[in-house]
Amino acid sequence: MAEPEAFFERISENRFAPTEHTRGPWDAASQHAGPPAALLGRALEDRPGARADTRLTRVTYEIVRPVPIRPLEVTTSVLRTGRNVEVVEAALAPEGGAPVMLARALRVRTLEEPGPAVAPGPQVPSPGETADTPFFAVPWDVGYHTSMDTRFTEGTFQEQGPGTCWMRMRMPLVAGEEVRPLDRVLIAADSGNGISNVLDFSRHVFINADLTVHLHRHPVGEWVCVEARTSVDPAGIGLADAQLHDEKGPIGRGAQSLFVAPR
Numbered sequence: 001m002a003e004p005e006a007f008f009e010r011i012s013e014n015r016f017a018p019t020e021h022t023r024g025p026w027d028a029a030s031q032h033a034g035p036p037a038a039l040l041g042r043a044l045e046d047r048p049g050a051r052a053d054t055r056l057t058r059v060t061y062e063i064v065r066p067v068p069i070r071p072l073e074v075t076t077s078v079l080r081t082g083r084n085v086e087v088v089e090a091a092l093a094p095e096g097g098a099p100v101m102l103a104r105a106l107r108v109r110t111l112e113e114p115g116p117a118v119a120p121g122p123q124v125p126s127p128g129e130t131a132d133t134p135f136f137a138v139p140w141d142v143g144y145h146t147s148m149d150t151r152f153t154e155g156t157f158q159e160q161g162p163g164t165c166w167m168r169m170r171m172p173l174v175a176g177e178e179v180r181p182l183d184r185v186l187i188a189a190d191s192g193n194g195i196s197n198v199l200d201f202s203r204h205v206f207i208n209a210d211l212t213v214h215l216h217r218h219p220v221g222e223w224v225c226v227e228a229r230t231s232v233d234p235a236g237i238g239l240a241d242a243q244l245h246d247e248k249g250p251i252g253r254g255a256q257s258l259f260v261a262p263r
Contacts (some may be wrong), residue, residue, distance in 0.1 A: 006175035007035040007147065007187075011071060014043075015095070018069045021171065023143030025135070025194075030066035032144035033101070036092055037061055037211060038173050038187040040074065040103040043090045045182060047076035054086060054107035056182060060212040062102040071095050084109045119216070121249045125153045127166035127223045133157070136201065147171060148188070154227075155195070163195035164227040181218040185244060188224045189213045189254040192242035196228035205263055208240065208256040215244070215252035223247060226254070236260050 008016040016039060024032035044056060072092050080087040086107045091099040133152040135145035147170050155163030167188040172179050190211050197206065225245035232238035238258030244251050 005171045007171065007173050008039060009175045010177070014074050015071060016074070016174070017071050018067075020069070020142045021144065021147040022067075022069060023140065025138045025143065025145055027066060028140055029069060031069055033061070033063055033067065033190040033208070033211065034144060034148075034187040035173070036067045036072070036101050037103070037190055038183045039072075040090045040092055040101060041105075041182050041186040042173065042180065043074045043076050044088050044103060044105045044107075045180075047078075047088060047090070049078075051086065051107070051109075053112075054109050055218070056105050056215065057108045058212070058214045059103055059105040059186070061210060063100075063209050063211070064098075064102065065100050067092065067100045068094055072100075079104070119249060122245075122247065123249060124164055124225055124227060124245055126247055127151050127168070127225075129153070130166065133165070152195075153225075157194060157197075160198050160200070161196070162229045163197075164225065165191070165195045166223045166225045167191065168222045168224075181220070184222065185215065185219050185224050185251065186213065188226055189242065189244060190256070192226050192228035192254055193230060193240040193256050193258060195226050196230040196240055196242075198230045198232060199260065203263055205259075205261050206238070207259040209259065210257050211254065212256075213244070213252060213254045217251050219244075219246035219251050221247050224251075230258070232258070232260050 022031040022035040076090045090103045092101040093099040130151040136157040138145045149168040151166040153164045173183045228242040230240045240256040242254040
């Protein structure tokens, strides 16, 4: 049977089967963190009793261990709710196993009538002004690296230093289901460290155990831009900090805490 052209197949309401398109660049048996982050973001939107008058404005992921390419179950819970804000949580675990990724999100009530907008316009060249940029060499033919379009306006995956990269999903997050704006930004936001690597990947290990994304609005259109900078302390602790854009302008920020060590 041919592999479906999506990152996940839905098995049941809360169970999903990852496809090979989720595969990360470092381990053939593990996912890139972007697809499961987007899947948890969708679960936070779709949980039973979800309020239609709130919008996700911040989500923090704890990557407990590598996310395997095997059937996964999503669970959600409400931690706190109020008139203007609520805090919700989601967990991703292999069937019968402990959670491998956790997400805690802040959802803020939206206004019934539009209020004043204060936001800058476009700050990076559009994706239409740049050419496709290949990923660095990956030892397998299919994975996250072949399932996302990437176009750099600054740097490349092969260059060390700051980078600015437009990213676009080549397929739905879940087979047969419409791609949502939140899918587009969360599947891209975990790539900040790779876009702005400052040390040779062949000689150093970069492990990010978390990801926090703040959004003042959700993206419009198919493309999301990650404008990233990485800093590393001699103690081996780093931070990849990214401004997130769509073609209308900035939409928020993403940050990853890093452990950096020689291979």
